[in-house]
Amino acid sequence: MYSAAAATSPPRRDFISVTLSPEEAAGAGGYNNSKAWRRRSCWRKWKQLSRLQRSVILCLFAFLAICGVLSYTSVGEPWKSLTNKSLDDQRTEPAIPGLKLANPAVLPAPQKADPNLGDYPELLPQKPPRAPHGRRGPSNLQIRAPWRDGRLKPQQDLSRVGEEQLQADKEERTEKSVISWRGAVIEPDQSTEPPSSKIKEPEKPSSVEAEDQKEPVPLSRRQLAVLQAFRHAWRGYRDFAWGHDELKPLSKSYSEWFGLGLTLIDALDTMWILGLKEEFEEARKWVANDLVFDKNVDVNLFESTIRILGGLLSTYHLSGDSLFLEKAKDIGNRLMPAFRTPSKIPYSDVNLGRGTAHPPRWTADSTVAEVTSIQLEFRELSRLTGDDKFQKAVDEVMKHVHTLSGKNDGLVPMFINTNSGQFTHLGVYTLGARADSYYEYLLKQWIQGGKKENELLEDYMRAIEGVKKHLLQRSQPKKLTFVGELAHGHFSAKMDHLVCFLPGTLALGAHNGLSADHMKLAEALIETCYQMYAQVETGLSPEIVHFNLDAEKGHKDVEIKPADRHNLLRPETVESLFYMYRFTGDRKYQDWGWEIFQNFNKYTRVPTGGYTSINNVQNPSNPEPRDKMESFFLGETLKYMFLLFSDDIDLINLDQYVFNTEAHPLPIWGPA
Ligand code: DMJ
Numbered sequence: 001m002y003s004a005a006a007a008t009s010p011p012r013r014d015f016i017s018v019t020l021s022p023e024e025a026a027g028a029g030g031y032n033n034s035k036a037w038r039r040r041s042c043w044r045k046w047k048q049l050s051r052l053q054r055s056v057i058l059c060l061f062a063f064l065a066i067c068g069v070l071s072y073t074s075v076g077e078p079w080k081s082l083t084n085k086s087l088d089d090q091r092t093e094p095a096i097p098g099l100k101l102a103n104p105a106v107l108p109a110p111q112k113a114d115p116n117l118g119d120y121p122e123l124l125p126q127k128p129p130r131a132p133h134g135r136r137g138p139s140n141l142q143i144r145a146p147w148r149d150g151r152l153k154p155q156q157d158l159s160r161v162g163e164e165q166l167q168a169d170k171e172e173r174t175e176k177s178v179i180s181w182r183g184a185v186i187e188p189d190q191s192t193e194p195p196s197s198k199i200k201e202p203e204k205p206s207s208v209e210a211e212d213q214k215e216p217v218p219l220s221r222r223q224l225a226v227l228q229a230f231r232h233a234w235r236g237y238r239d240f241a242w243g244h245d246e247l248k249p250l251s252k253s254y255s256e257w258f259g260l261g262l263t264l265i266d267a268l269d270t271m272w273i274l275g276l277k278e279e280f281e282e283a284r285k286w287v288a289n290d291l292v293f294d295k296n297v298d299v300n301l302f303e304s305t306i307r308i309l310g311g312l313l314s315t316y317h318l319s320g321d322s323l324f325l326e327k328a329k330d331i332g333n334r335l336m337p338a339f340r341t342p343s344k345i346p347y348s349d350v351n352l353g354r355g356t357a358h359p360p361r362w363t364a365d366s367t368v369a370e371v372t373s374i375q376l377e378f379r380e381l382s383r384l385t386g387d388d389k390f391q392k393a394v395d396e397v398m399k400h401v402h403t404l405s406g407k408n409d410g411l412v413p414m415f416i417n418t419n420s421g422q423f424t425h426l427g428v429y430t431l432g433a434r435a436d437s438y439y440e441y442l443l444k445q446w447i448q449g450g451k452k453e454n455e456l457l458e459d460y461m462r463a464i465e466g467v468k469k470h471l472l473q474r475s476q477p478k479k480l481t482f483v484g485e486l487a488h489g490h491f492s493a494k495m496d497h498l499v500c501f502l503p504g505t506l507a508l509g510a511h512n513g514l515s516a517d518h519m520k521l522a523e524a525l526i527e528t529c530y531q532m533y534a535q536v537e538t539g540l541s542p543e544i545v546h547f548n549l550d551a552e553k554g555h556k557d558v559e560i561k562p563a564d565r566h567n568l569l570r571p572e573t574v575e576s577l578f579y580m581y582r583f584t585g586d587r588k589y590q591d592w593g594w595e596i597f598q599n600f601n602k603y604t605r606v607p608t609g610g611y612t613s614i615n616n617v618q619n620p621s622n623p624e625p626r627d628k629m630e631s632f633f634l635g636e637t638l639k640y641m642f643l644l645f646s647d648d649i650d651l652i653n654l655d656q657y658v659f660n661t662e663a664h665p666l667p668i669w670g671p672a
Contacts, residue, residue: 220645233611316328344396345418369414399455538567
């Protein structure tokens with residue numbers, strides 16, 4: 001208690017008497033701050049204290065020291081995370097000055113590539129934002145990637161929580177009906193309504209809903225080599241073909257197809273994924289200032305949809321930059337006249353500026369693959385804009401094709417008439433050119449829409465059975481399983497390189513709960529696709545091979561006709577290798593991809609910049625460069641290479657994104 005007496009009496013003080021030596025007395029008059037003097041004077045003062053005083057001071061120091069240790073341990077952690085957070089904040093600065101990222105807190109800007117790639121600096125790839133719908137994966141997986149401990153990342157521990165939730169969801173759903181299709185048991189969604197009817201509000205890009213962002217995973221040496229290849233290809237395009245459709249790397253010029261900067265647009269999301277910030281920024285400026293669709297130019301509906309519309313949509317999702325959505329809307333609207341046909345099966349060509357559409361000059365037919373492989377993009381455009389006209393147009397095509405006669409156990413002919421809406425040139429079945437991506441988009445639309453559209457799944461499952469029944473054979477001597485063609489009942493052992501999309505698609509289906517047989521078939525087919533490279537002199541596949549069916553006839557399974565021995569830098573085999581590695585974790589797929597990559601570097605790299613298609617994969621001393629770099633080399637081939645060499649399943653997570661047929665990732669839709 002504070003008493004009045006205490007308040008008035010002077011405070012008690014301890015006095016220390018100090019006797020100064022003559023030198024010290026002298027020093028007191030002037031300023032002596034030498035270390036020796038200070039040390040001596042402190043020690044003397046300490047000695048002059050009473051034992052009690054010294055004990056009190058020592059206790060005080062001991063107490064302060066203990067407090068210090070305790071407070072460090074409790075304050076240290078938050079401090080550490082605070083420090084990390086500020087580093088993260090720096091990393092999430094918008095890639096483009098003035099560009100507003102939808103969610104800068106979770107969306108890292110592209111990494112700046114080190115100009116000195118020969119040193120293999122530690123670069124970090126771009127991570128796309130988290131699941132657009134907040135899920136980590138589908139609930140009905142039968143085949144999961146057997147990731148080893150070392151490959152699991154800390155964040156994946158959280159998936160246990162998710163697994164429990166998924167298990168609970170699964171149990172709840174077993175009450176509901178189950179679709180079974182010849183051995184495949186697929187859990188349908190609660191709703192059988194097609195997603196089109198749910199379009200009301202425009203959707204935000206997936207990045208807007210992104211939440212947590214994992215620590216970036218350092219690039220592997222192989223990824224760095226791909227990065228270097230991309231930059232080399234880009235340098236050629238930038239120097240000699242900037243803003244044009246395709247680079248002609250030998251003549252250091254360009255070719256024009258649509259006059260819309262095809263390579264630049266096709267490569268945008270690859271640059272984002274590879275973390276090439278400067279290149280991305282420069283390309284973005286071109287899109288902002290120079291990309292104009294209001295032009296009197298005829299474009300192919302399919303090609304411009306998968307490359308331009310698909311490229312713009314995926315770049316919008318990855319970057320969150322609304323510029324890309326605006327451009328996507330513009331071209332989407334300009335492509336719509338293609339659907340004004342008597343049958344609603346779209347024409348092959350559209351004039352973007354005039355708003356007119358027409359079939360090729362020589363026929364009223366469209367290609368089946370073309371009219372059935374624009375759906376992922378148009379459906380996504382509807383979801384993003386809230387305008388269902390895009391989705392309605394393409395859904396109508398799928399519904400119509402679903403009902404058509406002329407199929408052979410789910411296999412479709414290659415042409416469809418835009419007047420009658422009927423298949424034409426009946427009796428010829430292939431999984432190569434003109435039909436290939438029909439099969440791919442059946443599965444991928446089903447996945448995109450949340451696995452609710454049963455007709456798509458039925459058509460896909462039936463078609464794969466058709467492939468097994470009519471098109472599968474084994475070659476000699478290696479007994480490679482391949483997909484041939486059927487023409488009016490005659491089997492041909494011909495297989496396009498394009499067919500090599502199939503192992504990847506089959507694996508994707510198996511990953512999404514379809515029959516485990518599909519995975520077996522995928523494994524057999526990817527081996528064949530690899531052999532289409534390995535058995536050739538340059539280690540690069542030709543455009544088309546014929547398989548040897550005769551045990552007596554030679555030692556090679558793969559035969560190549562003179563007209564088919566070109567290589568256009570196509571992606572299908574590396575695309576499938578990527579899926580196979582993602583879903584199995586078997587490193588042989590990476591090794592095969594690495595061999596192929598090295599052969600591209602050996603035979604198609606043009607020293608002054610860019611890569612070129614070649615005419616002769618059988619002549620290593622002169623592969624006959626064609627002087628053309630296709631846009632899909634940057635849009636697809638190098639992107640899939642980069643992803644194949646990554647151990648990070650969240651670098652375009654396949655439970656969150658579905659790739660269009662030009663390798664542009666689009667989000668898998670979540671519940672409405
Ligand atoms: C690309 O444009 C697409 O992958 C398409 O589906 C097939 N052709 C090329 C690549 O080979």
